[in-house]
Amino acid sequence: MSIYTNTARFDTGREMTEIEMRKLAPSIFATSAHESRSERFMPIPTIEVLRGLKDEGFVPVGVKQSASRTPGKADFTKHLIRMRRVGDGKVYNVGDTVCEILLKNANDGTSAYELLAGLFRIRCLNSLVTQTGTIDAIKVRHSGNVRDKVIEGTYKVLNEAERTLVAPQDWSTHILNRDEQLALAEAAHVLRFGDADGNVATPIQPQKMLGIRRTDDKSNDLWTTWNVVQENTIKGGLRGQGRDDLGRPRRVKSRAVNGIDQDIKLNKALWVLGEKMAQMKA
Incomplete structure (x- = not known):
């Protein structure tokens, strides 16, 4: 996901300040609901959640919010925050994979509060959202006893998140032949360019999905x-x-995926593809 600021670099890793976050994603600081919501809508102030997660050692390192064409709605709209532990004393090297927490929320009715586990690969500075059998996204609707549900869901993801780090070691042991690599590329090609029925009209070919961008990616492991x-x-x-x-x-040239929901949806689907391939190879 391309929501990293300079604060998210691993060679200068530090948490974002609230001043920086307010400039990039002011909706994080909404403490009330947008006027379009009914009285049953319970706002979840993201900044309060962030301050609570800081007590658990997680700090924000990247933020992003959706654009809104409705006047006055930008201060309540959907936003996504990446958090990780930056003061744990760990030293990371190129090729390492680090666990993170992703928080999505909105107080205008466009998103539930959602907490996900994420991985970040230092080698290429790309990232992914993980969805495994033991780590599911925690969603909390803006109604009912919101506070207790948020706290419970947050701790559940925090307690389970680092299990995702098993995948890099496991998947690295599975070597793919060319047909298996193409199968993965073709499935991803449909996910990215297919319509609701799975039909693909782009002239961009599936094998383009396997184009490497750096020499370190020449390996054929999963x-x-x-x-x-x-x-x-x-x-x-x-x-x-x-x-x-x-x-x-x-x-034609494909565009980057910048939308918050599309980004997460694609990453989740790709992760499932990887898991299925790992199961077949095992």
């Missing part, structure tokens, strides 16, 4: 291949050549 596919899916920049309505040659 973990490396998966990260290559994930980065190409999310970051865009893939090229193809088709024809326009008049039959003239037309070059």
